[in-house]
Amino acid sequence: MEEIATGIAGKVLDQLGSLAYEELSSAWGVRSDLTKLECTVSAIEAVLLDAEAKQASNRGRSLWLGRLKDVLKEAENVLDEFQYRVLQKEVMKRCRSTYKKVRYFFSGSNPLVFHFVMAHKIKGVRERLDDIAALKGQFNLAEQLDRKTTIHRREVTHSFVPPHVVGRDEDKKKIKDLLKQQDANVPVSVIPIVGIGGLGKTALAKLVYNDEGVVSHFQLRMWACVSEDFDVKRLIKEILKSAAETSKSAVGTLKSTLGTIYENLSVGQLESDLTETLKDKRFLLVLDDVWNEDHIKWFKLKDLLSEGNNGSKIIVTTRNISVATAMGTVPPHNLNGLSEEYCLSLFKKLAFRDGEGKIYPNLLEIGNEIVEKCKGSPLAVMTLASLLYLKVDENEWKRVRDNEIWRLKQNDDDILPVLQLSYNHLPLHLKKCFVYCSLFPKDFQFNNLYLIQFWMAHGLLQSPDNENQELEDIGELYIKELMSRSLFQDVYQDYTSGYTFKMHDLVHDLALLIAKGECSVVTKKSTLAAAVCHLSILESGQEVTTQLERLSKVQTIIFNIEEPMSILKACISRFKYLRVLDLTDSSFEVLPNSIGTLNIST
Structure with missing residues (x-):
C-alpha cells in the first residue's frame, strides 16, 4: 500500500508543525534534528504523488516507495511518543493537586533516559530518511504538491438506492420460470447463476428475490452471503437470521439481537432451529457468491435444507462453473456480458446526471470508447461512469480512455484494472479511507457512524475549513463521495442508528490488493x-x-x-x-x- 506514504508524510508534517513541540524540542536538544526532518519530509512529499502514479511501470521506484513508507511510519510512531510526553506535561500542570497519582500513572520510564532515547530515535529516523531522499533524483519525479484537498458536497444521484439494472429482463424471466417449475423427484431444486465477477449475478438474484410474483409464491425467503468461507455453522446462523427478519413475526427485531441469540447456540441447537424453521414451508434461499468446492460441506448443508416442502428453491450465484455444476440440480444459467447498447445506456445515465443534464457529443464519443473497454461488465461501466460524473473537461475523459492501465496484461474476465483506474483517480484523502475498509470481511455491513469513528481514530479526516463543521460532518462527506463513485453500495437507512452499506466483493478484492x-x-x-x-x-x-x-x-x-x-x-x-x-x-x-x-x- 505505497499510496499510504503520502498520507503518512502529511501526518508527520502536521505533527512537526505543531506549536506543542517547540518547548520540549529545545529543552531536549532535538530541535535541529526535527527541523531537518521537516525539511526532508516536505521535499519528499512534493514528489510522492508523481512517484505513486508511476510506480507500476518501475520496480525500482516501487521498492523506493516501500522503504520510504517504512521510515515514515517509524517517524510517525516516534513523534507519537514525543506527543505523549507533551500531553503528559500538560496533565501534570493542570493536576498539581493530584501530583502523586499523575506521577505514578506516568512512571513508565526515567525522564532523563527517555530524553536520551528519544533524541537517539529522532536522529536515527532523520538520517535514514536523508539516505532515502538522496535517491529520489534518479527517478525523474515531478513535483505535484497538493496536501489539502478541498472537499465539495457532491450531488449523489444513485447511492441510496440500488443501481438501475438494465438488459436483464430476459435473464430475470428465465430464473422466475425455473422457480415456479415443479419437480416431484427433487423436493428442493438448486438453480445456479454463473458468470465472471462484475456481471451482475447478485443484482439479478436481488431482482428475482424481490419480485412481487416471487414474494407471493414462497412462504419464506432467505438470503445468505457465502463468499470464500463455507462454514456450515456460520451459514446456518445467517439463514436463520434472514428467515427471522423476513417473517411477519420478526418485524422490528434488530439484527444485533438476532445475532446475539444465535451466537450462543450450539451446532445441534442451530440445526434443530433450521429444521423447524423450514418444516412444511415452500422456501426460497439465495446463497450468494459461493466458492466452495468441498462436496462434503455442501451435502451437509443441503441435507439440513431438505425439510422444506416440494417446490422449495435455492439460487446459487458463483464465478466458478465447477461449483455451479456440483451444486445445481438444473443446468447453470450462464450470465453473459451486457450488450454495448445497454452498457452505453447505463453509462449515460450515471455519467450525465441520469440523462437529465446536457450530453456533450464529444464526451459521448469518448465515453463510447471507454464502454468498449469494459467488455460488457456493468460494474466496470458503473465505476468509470461515476468517476466521470459531472466532469466536462474533454482531457479528463481522454486520460481515462488512454490510461496506461488498459495496456497491462490481464485476463478477459479481469475487471480489477478497471476498478484500479477508478481508485487511482480518487483524491488522496479518499484513497486512505477506502483502503482501510479492507480490514472488514466481504459482505460486511458498514455503519456510517462506526466507520467515521474508525477513520477519526486513525487521523484520516481532514480538518474542517468551516468552523461550523465537525469531523463527523467531514466523514459523512467522504462516505457520500465513495458512494457516488460506486465504491459503496446497497445502502439501507436505519433511522435509529444512521444507515448501513456494503462493498461489492470485487471492490473489496481491490482494497485487499492495495492494502497487501x-x-x-x-x-x-x-x-x-x-x-x-x-x-x-x-x-x-x-x-x-x-x-x-x-x-x-x-x-x-x-x-x-x-x-x-x-x-x-x-x-x-x-x-x-x-x-x-x-x-x-x-x-x-x-x-x-x-x-x-x-x-x-x-
Missing part, C-alpha cells in the same frame, strides 16, 4: 508480513498467537471472535502504538490494567 502487506485478516492459516500495521482477527488458537508474536508495528486490532484475556494482554503489552482496539464483537468486558502502558517508551 499493510492490512491483514488473521486466521489460523494466514501469513502475516512483518510490516503489517492493521489486523482483523477472525480465528483464535495457538497458530494465531504465534503469528502475533512476530509483529511489533501494529496500530489496529479488531477482534471478531471470542479470545482469552491472555491474548488481549499480550497485544497491549507488545503493540505500543495502538490507535484502534475494537472489542465490539469479542467477549471482553473489562480491559487489563496494562492498557495504561500504551505508547510509553521503556
